[in-house]
Amino acid sequence: MAPPTPTGTETTETEALRALRRVFGYETFRDGQQEIIEHVVAGGDALVLMPTGGGKSLCYQIPSLVRPGTGVVVSPLIALMQDQVDALRALGVRAGFLNSTQDLDERRLVEAEFLAGELDLLYLAPERLRVAATVDLLDRGKVALFAIDEAHCVAQWGHDFRPDYLTLSGLHERWPDVPRIALTATATEATREEIATRLNLGGARRFVASFDRPNIQYRIEPKTDAKRQLLRFLREEHAGDAGIVYCLSRSSTEKYAAFLTENGVEAVPYHAGLDPQARAAHQSRFLREDGLVVVATIAFGMGIDKPDVRFVAHLDLPKSVEGYYQETGRAGRDGLPSTAWLAYGLNDVVNLRKMIDSSEGDAEHRRRLGRHLDAMLALCETVECRRSQLLNYFGQSAAERCGNCDTCLNPPETWDGTVPAQKVLSTIVRLDRERRQKFGAGHIVDILLGKKNAKVVQFDHESLSVFGIGSELREAEWRAVVRQLLAQGLATVESTYGSLVLTPASAEVLRGDRKVMLRRQPERAAPARSSAKERRAPVELPAELAPVFELLRAWRGATAKEQGVPAYVIFHDATLREIATVRPSSLAELGAISGIGENKLAKYGEQVLAVLADA
Template identity: 55%
Template sequence: MTTAPADPLPRALGLLKQVWGYDAFRGVQGEIVRTVVEGGNALVLMPTGGGKSLCYQLPSLLRPGVGIVVSPLIALMKDQVDTLRQLGVRAAFLNSSLSLQETREVEAALMAGSLDLLYVAPERLLLPRTLELLERVDVGLFAIDEAHCVSQWGHDFRPEYQGLRVLPERFPDIPRVALTATADDRTRADILNVLELHGAPQFISSFDRPNIQYRVANKEGPKTQLLDFIVSEHRGDAGIVYCLSRKSVEETAKWLVAQGIDAVPYHAGLSPRERSTAQERFLNEEGLIVCATVAFGMGIDKPNVRFVAHLDLPKSMEGYYQETGRAGRDGLPSTAWMVYGLADVVNVRRMLASSDAPEEVKRVEAGKLDALLTYCEAATCRRQMLLAYFGEDYPLPCGNCDVCLNPPQVRDMTREAQMALSAAIRSGNRFGAAHLTDILLGHSTEKVLAMNHHTLPTFGVGAAHDEKTWRSVIRQLVSLGYLAAGEHHGLSATGKARALLKGETTLALREDTLVPHVTKRERERTRSTAGRAPVDAHDQPLFEALRAWRLGKARELAVPPYVIFTDASLKGIAELRPGSLATLGTVSGVGQRKLADFGDEVLGIVRDHSDGMVRPSRPPTPMELGARSNTAVLGLLKPRPAAPPAPLIDVPTTSEPDPAVADALRDLRKTLARETGLSAFVIFPNAALETLAARQPRSVAHLQGLPGLGPKRIEAYGDRIIEAINAVLDR
């Protein structure tokens, strides 16, 4: 009689709490983890900030062997590896940024079984040397991140990803999980085909990001509009401003700096050092704004980006969704803000028409652009339209987009549309919007007179409206496909216009509303906290003190501030005001490693700012009542044959740390740091060192349950720790 294999989810939940500090999975995360841990393949579509990385990081810790993660960007690899190491996970990467010696050290660690996760660039993975190396080690799973790059239809196609079809050929029995934030049906089919995921479950999460407020405005004076937006709503917040051209990127960044806003440019034309410096500053500083082309962002895991702004129109709905999704990854309120005008529509359409892509690809991309333009001109809930594009029904208006908050006026503009289309046709289908507007308004300009257009029947027929109205009508006709942009911005009526001109159909257009300009005095007076962590006035001083401490600690450890704690975790701490390590450990995002490394310092800050009004948000848990916080999760980490878990044994306690033992442990930590190439605090933190010097365990079994010493550290360093302690005590 055979027994069914144990459900891995209880172990996974324990590890989720121990390492990441989270009490529960989000959405379908748990089902994905179960599938992969049990050896199954999977395709995962999950929005940016939805927790995709956990879907392969956690199974990599639960399955025997090392998890291999194919990642397209060096910045993304480094960011995730830094974060994992801070959590006590043994992670490394292989890419072109490493020296030959560093590459050899990573490969040696891989061969020795000393890694839980290894991030690899697709080009490096496909090298014969790398493939042969992987065939000689125990691989637990393959995770293909940004999997849309596999597809020739993917909105960020990368040819090297096509070579990943080698994985099912050479490693047919190792589970493969493909992950992406956006993929239409055609792209999804390509992913399934290239990676041979036929029959694998497809986990599709909701694409909704409820914390993001979507807003689109007509471009009137983009730089000034951007400044008003930042100053009135996001002063001091981190943000990304996307521009279409490198020139616009540099000019916008320079202009913002001149207005007192801390900003840097980023585009592919800058030197590698300049790009690296900009990215490092963005990751490691608070409140910096990056003005960038789309070359920036895919490798950025910074969770507290409070806004993403577009000064120019993206090329597709997928691109827009990906880029706006870089805001608010921590789940706190954030803004996706965009301005666009007729010139943007004309430029993007012309770029698409003049590209070297095959005609079939152009047709697909043109359809994606049309969907984005329809979204921009929407008079109904933007979130409903955005989610509908990805096949998701959102039954009611969201109440958190500009259309819901300030519904636009929509009226029948059939007659005006016929006038504009007639002006385009009668003038030869080759003149731009400004000239057509002059014809409609009856302006006898030099060009109008030279072309004899003052004699056209449409000359002056639109004099009842102003120039702004006609600019809006023509922009919407281009956006909706009734007018097409040709060379030199010339506009021509399309086949779609025929029915409208014949009166066989009607057309309702929205009226543009001009947002009032914010004066300099208003900018100085306005200090709105919209988009920041929503802590109330009572908790704000403590929250800001925690942010200041976090920044200092991040600089000390040379890691981004969010690697220490996210804004969401600091918000939880500020609201809960924990008075003990056990209570602090109940805050979301505070795992055992962070509790051991930073707990005492955080509690000190809380005490300094406490008014005695501790307000727990839930009944006391066993941990808050003093139960040992890690007994429930011992033995959950990946088992290693050389070190089976030992039973929990009470450890004798002494009153004060022994200085000689502490010195011996510091020396050992330095030695281990040199041997492994890891930072000293990654070997074991100061809190663990002090506890060891005070309690003086004499066997590896006595190490279990000590703060900062989880099963992986005990397995890796336990014997050496005991040898060092015994050497001092046995003198």
């Protein structure tokens, strides 16, 4: 699609707005988009932080349509480039990509289109910019801008680090007159500084949108029986919904995927150790099918543009708040109610502490990882609003209570846990000083409960003065005490065997100089939203219009299958919902629906009107 031609009286704002309406079918920009777009169109560099689903891609797609030349998008998501390009072509945008999945003839065709000025957008993997032939190609063509997507990949100790991103700092030296826009969905102030430094964007204007995703409900609960907890969550709240379940290990993804499938929830595993063809097939199914669950390691999800992911579940404690936010943000991109659900337990804390102590990097790196984990634990154990704490982590103020997280909907109590804390710490002291022994949390709880199991008998721990002094709490409650002592830094984990040891702060508690307030987990409340069965009809759609919506969905599904693209490439649910509500009777009326640009109107308009006539 050729960019709009300025008449001399039109402003950049008008050109950008025309492109938004004509190509994408939206009447107005979202908050923050227009200012970013105008800045880049005018030739300015930008560092953009905008939440997943906030409309980041338009911030470089529209400038690529308006500026002369081709917008070059650097993205690590090779497996998704075909879908990204298909979605743009469905809008009438001339898009292409160059990566290692293509054969020589395919690459030559795209290169010829670029040199002839026949592409609006060209997607490249970062490693291709290390190839001299690619640099020469860009030199011979006209580049409108460089968009560096998933810019947090340049953060060297981040959760998605990509070494090839470090080479992108040279873009400005090679093409000094081409504006650059780096985009990411999450970054603390420290990560923003690292992105700006490593990408040579120190002089770039920074745009930071709100990180709040009010449609996502955040819930965290203690892990007791992870399989059954997950199954109950899916059956009671998300039956038939598409979603992502995150695990830390590859073996866990396969175990949980098999368990869900055996229990009537269609699920597939995804991890780096799978056969590449199987991995690609599972990703493709997730994008193209309704209601499929992917059980994955954190290698899955970045760049996934599926709008109707209704939940993201974590069965292991994430290593950082940034990682947690990035992963939960893959739910509810369409703005409809979605859930971020996490179950975590004492073993998660112990295992992550051991991983940190044995990780690569210097002492400062390990301290950084420890701070990340501490912040994640603080989020899990807070008695305050989770959303407020999450936003505060990213340096943004928030309302005291959001009304859409578990601590707001079912507030936990706090209790004075000083005496139980002293009992745990005293047990650690006596094992260490009297027996020169160290043990993990489970054994310490057994001692406090007075359990005469084989291990207790073997080491003669019945004779310890602390044996059996903890009868006032149940085992699960003691494990919660230990978990919160670790979260508050009043005990820690020795890396070699995962044994509990004291910290400098432990002495204050043992002496009685420090009160220890703990979180009491509330009794499990009913889900805060309606059941999955009640949510079958789309949000804000009257029941009498649901059949029309389902007919439109069926048409969309058949059309998507015929074209070999995900259903959302045809139309999003929100667009179908508006069509079902408005019931347009002409192409002109249909063209006024949000999300229907000129190309889609010409391509699908008559078919949609025929579906409505049949309805």
